[in-house]
Amino acid sequence: MTSLRAPKPNAHPRVIDRFTLAPSLHLALSACGAQTTQIEPTLCILPSPEAIARLSLIEITFRIGIRELSTLGGAIGNHLTALLAISQNRKLIRMRILLDEAQLTEGVERLATEIDHHFGDRPLTVIAIMTGSLVLFADLIRRLSMPQRVGVVQASSYRGGLKSGDLTVDAKMLIDVAGRDVLLVDDIFDTGKTLDRLSGMMSEFGAASVKTAVLLHKRTDHIVELRPDFKAFEIPDEFVVGYGLDFMDMYRNLPYLAILEPHEIEQTAAEAKS
Numbered sequence: 126m127t128s129l130r131a132p133k134p135n136a137h138p139r140v141i142d143r144f145t146l147a148p149s150l151h152l153a154l155s156a157c158g159a160q161t162t163q164i165e166p167t168l169c170i171l172p173s174p175e176a177i178a179r180l181s182l183i184e185i186t187f188r189i190g191i192r193e194l195s196t197l198g199g200a201i202g203n204h205l206t207a208l209l210a211i212s213q214n215r216k217l218i219r220m221r222i223l224l225d226e227a228q229l230t231e232g233v234e235r236l237a238t239e240i241d242h243h244f245g246d247r248p249l250t251v252i253a254i255m256t257g258s259l260v261l262f263a264d265l266i267r268r269l270s271m272p273q274r275v276g277v278v279q280a281s282s283y284r285g286g287l288k289s290g291d292l293t294v295d296a297k298m299l300i301d302v303a304g305r306d307v308l309l310v311d312d313i314f315d316t317g318k319t320l321d322r323l324s325g326m327m328s329e330f331g332a333a334s335v336k337t338a339v340l341l342h343k344r345t346d347h348i349v350e351l352r353p354d355f356k357a358f359e360i361p362d363e364f365v366v367g368y369g370l371d372f373m374d375m376y377r378n379l380p381y382l383a384i385l386e387p388h389e390i391e392q393t394a395a396e397a398k399s
């Protein structure tokens with residue numbers, strides 16, 4: 126998607142609603158790998174009517190994969206010509222947000238209150254299921270009131286995909302859970318396979334009790350009997366990213382939870398291969 130914006134409208138704006146690309150600009154954009162070099166018929170306010178007669182500089186925003194770039198182009202009338210230096214290069218964040226930052230914060234607060242209420246002042250061994258739970262975990266443990274021992278275990282089954290595959294567990298960094306009340310924390314309960322396997326492992330390692338907490342509970346077919354003891358949100362059966370959740374190890378850093386659209390899945394997969 127490409128759009129045009131004038132750098133600074135002034136007192137004598139002139140509105141132009143369609144531009145054509147000069148061949149040189151067309152070539153330059155293609156050479157950058159821009160997905161489309163078709164400039165949208167976007168409203169553009171040029172500095173002044175007089176400037177139209179001369180060369181006017183216009184900010185051009187275009188898209189390459191999931192990156193948004195801005196550059197300056199020259200306009201003569203409705204004709205866009207030379208491409209000048211790229212002035213901005215930022216990730217395009219226009220995702221379908223399912224839970225924004227405020228909702229996530231409220232959800233984590235709620236989860237912490239429920240867990241506090243259940244355990245009271247009893248010491249708890251809280252285990253993060255890495256990597257997805259990392260953001261939730263950092264936020265959650267700081268809101269819990271009881272004395273805590275904190276540890277991690279790694280589990281992975283979605284490697285590079287949208288569907289659960291073979292589950293691998295790496296417990297090399299796990300702290301001793303024998304005789305302890307354990308709370309397993311994960312970002313999402315989807316098929317249920319991960320939490321089910323890890324709950325079993327904690328019992329095998331001698332935990333006195335095992336409870337589970339998740340931020341998200343997906344409304345889908347769960348393949349296990351176990352259900353999380355604590356959950357903050359029920360979400361639809363869509364592939365979600367952000368707040369720790371990834372697709373191909375990307376998007377974990379987003380401060381919100383978004384639904385990954387099919388075109389974003391394709392773009393991310395293509396970028397990951399390049």
Ligand SMILES: O=P(O)(O)OC[C@H]1O[C@H](OP(=O)(O)OP(=O)(O)O)[C@H](O)[C@@H]1O
Nearest residue numbers: 255256257281282283315316317318319
């Ligand atoms: O209920 P399930 O179907 O088992 O899915 C939930 C698990 O899937 C994700 O982990 P993933 O395997 O993607 O590894 P990651 O934590 O490294 O992202 C997520 O972080 C959960 O641990």
Ligand code: HPA
Nearest residue numbers: 315363364365366370371
């Ligand atoms: O919807 C999801 N998004 C990211 N990771 C996941 N792991 C299980 N379900 C999901």
